[in-house]
Amino acid sequence: MPELPEVETVCNAIRKSIKTNKIKEFVIINPKLRWNIDANIKKLLSKVDIRKIYRRGKYIIFNFNHGSLIIHLGMTGIVKFLKNRHKVNKHDHYEIKFQDNTILRYNDVRKFGSIHWAENIEDNFLIKNLGVEPLSDNFNYEYIKKISKKRNVVIKNIIMDQRIVVGIGNIYASEALYMSKIKPNKNCKLLSTDNFKSLVKSIKKVLQKSIKAGGTSIKDFQSIDGSPGYFKQKLLIYGLEKCACGKNIKNIRISGRSSFYCSNCQK
């Protein structure tokens, strides 16, 4: 479900909704997620203060004096804020209760999401191999060009590889490649320097614009108050039938994922 703009939206909304940094307790409702929820988290999150909440790639990180909580939304993970009285819904998995009795509740239909505790976040197996942040200066054409020259995969797989650059998923990969007029199934070795420059620019642009619109809601995605993201109306290629040029948009499968492109506009 969520790519960088959606995770950023949720992360910002959590920060805004939290009125106290004091956690009372952590409650496991259904431990079964991508990895079973570690029961120790309950002890670790009893009466502790949050120091910082931030995003790294597609992960939401709660930082404490004694470690960090690492949350991934998978495909269908949803975070909600509740008041005292609440019934457990289908697919609820855990909740964080705050001192003022507000509750952050995690719901995940497909159970691809996860939650981990890490004493040292940089050592965590999910975090330590992550690539550069796409909106940082570390993500530039020289970086992506250098990597691409020694790899033998299609360019879409390069930009979706979280060890290279984080946060880009299936939607924004198609969008960015369309914006820079590059076919998603083009071998990454064959891109020109101008291609790389354009691609980096497009990625930054589409992510920034989507963050401003509150992310993209195709089906499941919603922010914590249940509101959708409005970037869907701005998609240029993903899930569409016709390109602006009038040609039918092609939908091919690359590594098992739907990939949209226009054979007229993208070379």
Next chain:
DNA sequence: CGAACGACCTGCAGGC
């Protein structure tokens, strides 16, 4: 080492 692919899960739409 890099690349390809299956596996994990539920719900929904479409075809017969």
Next chain:
DNA sequence: TGCCTGCAGGTCGTTC
């Protein structure tokens, strides 16, 4: 109406 297939914002672990 019901059954079956395929598809969905992800990515780790295994195999070649």
